[in-house]
Amino acid sequence: MRFRAFAGAGLITAVLGCTDGNGGDAAASAGAAANRTRVADTTAIASGSGAEWTQVAGDDANTRYSPLDEINTANAAQLTLAWSFSTGVNRGQEAAPLVIDGTMYVVTPYPNILYALDLTQPGAPTRWTYRPEPLAAAQGVACCDVVNRGPAYADGRIFYNTLDAHTVAVDAATGREIWRTRLGDINRGETMTMAPLVVKGKVLVGVSGGEFGVRGWLTALDAASGAIAWRAYHTGPDADVLIGDRFKPFYAMDQGTDLGVTSWPPDMWRTGGGGVWGFISYDPDLDLIYYGTANPGPWNPDLRPGDNKWTAGIFARDPDDGAAVWFYQTSPHDLYDHDGINESILVDLPWQGRDRKLLLHPGRNGYMYVIDRATGEVLAADAFGFVNSARGVDLRTGRLIPEPSKAPVTGRVVRMICPAAPGMKDWQPAAWSPRLRLLFVPHQNLCMDHEALEANYISGTPYLGADAKYYGGPGGWRGRFGAWDPVAREWAWTIEENFPVWSGALVTAGDVAFYGTMEGWFKAVDAASGRELWRFKTGSGIIGQPVTYRGPDGKQYVAILSGVGGWSGAIVSADLDPRDSTAGAGFASAMRDLPQHTTKGGTLYVFALP
């Protein structure tokens, strides 16, 4: 009986979705009405009906925008806790829950337990639990807490990565393991923490381990069998990087043969880093995926003269065969662990009088990139906070212009480098409102003292060659949540926070933006003005990704995992000792007062209007 009622509600929301004017979701909604199977490659670049939340970023464009508007600026103040769920794991909770067919899927940090929660029942009891039992030793080679950034869904299956570098496919209905593919080796420092993206029957996954001298890659697995379809390395010969005839980088600095070998000292590309641990986006019209590559290894740049291709940049690839189409290096010869892994959000906007397909990339190096996603041309790159490590981006050559006085030199202490190694913005994903044409960017304001040191490569151990200590940047605040106007190239508004805003962002058609703080506050703000509408104190600091969905009862819900950790919160989740300023690769120093504000946790909170 309950199920029949739910099926009816699903139909209604599907119909509503069609009238929302979000083109392209007809196929998905028809599928939803029939057997709720979502076909990945028919998803339009805009959001669907919003009833479900079928991928961590909400849609292939990575907008984290929901067309739901039941919760809006007029009533958000009345939000109240609907139910909660303890994950039983008290390390950093960076994942986004997924909602598909009346079930919520929650993946925990190591040991990467997957829970299916029944949203059709009061209090959302557990339908099933899947335990992949990853190798315990993998915890020792995970650079920045033992996090997992969430699962992916397609055709009745949940896909996700385990810390010990496996990808698993689990039957969404039963929790039965369908396949499990080993992709890496913890004895080489390879772990996996990112959320996969499923495109056209392929599960796209990447490796973490830039702090261990891994040779980074992105791999496509056949969603049906788990077999590896293709793998693109981010260092080494063109053939390994899947660079061929179609590769047309916009700037001369990224053009040439075998740059993944020649832009390194002999053989250092073999341990050169360039993993993938952020989010992947997909444009079905251009049929291209977009993702960023991580930092080169070791951290000490003196040890690896050259541009260190293809680390710290953005790739556009064909999802079918992995062929590279363009690349843009945000930080050639990265000096500060300024990865390129931050998400690329695909938006279509009029730009200087003409409609363009754009990619917005809030860079770790402190620059907000607006890039033509067909060609890789940088149209704008503006500092979105205090940067003194670079003088800007040369739009003629595309090249970041480093500030020489801040460049690391082996054995020399360089002080007040801004932004610090975690960058102006790290993994925490931004959200885009197509209604307001604003990008909601959680980020931080940290600087660092840095000494480059010798590095020894010993596989399975860290490959850094640097000591660093971070501290709050100018202004007396360490984090900020703001709405960036990419056309005006400035902030529409900002909210300063005491600690780095390490949670993701969410924005809805009700013009409400959501984010969490490391103290544990979950906040709703007016997306147009930044005015705070509501806040709720959760049990632990928030570093997760907020999501929203329409429940089987027809109401809009907002969900967030609370549980401090990650790189910024490891001082609490891993009990680091800040009397050593280099604890947590230097981050604990900047967070020494966090233990007075929050404790460990791992709880899902779900809110709704009364």
Next chain:
Amino acid sequence: MTALLAASAACERETRRFHDEAQPPAAGGVRLTALEPGPATSSRALRHPYEDNAWAVSEGKRLYSQFNCAGCHAHGGGGMGPPLMDALWRYGAEPENVFASIAGGRPNGMPAFGTKVGATQIWQLAAYVRSMSGLVPKDVAPGRTDHMQVKAGEQAAPEAVPRNAAPEPPAP
């Protein structure tokens, strides 16, 4: 036929040994807990050969960086691995415990360095690790670092009496 084969295979019985020699209690090995059945015994299996030797401790400090210990444990404050300068010890604070942790690894991420590193160097490392929490004499602990000052020198480290791992004397 199959049943016959199976039956004949089942006739092979293992030998029971009725007259094993009595063995003394297996007191050796590295203890990880103060808890034991029956009356408390004192069982220090190994003595640390270097904890009164400043050169050995400073060698340990050099090796601590060169073997990438600092990459995980930082300069004692921890990171991927737990802090080493505080009073909490998951696997024991005694020199032989620290030696065993480095040599044999630990299940939640500590690699087994004993497969590649010699015992002398591991003892030096163990001495340095203990110096971070003030568990070696002040006059042998390193006083300063040659690099960026990131914490007080080991010589100045307050003695962090192990809170969760030390063998306790019998309660009154």
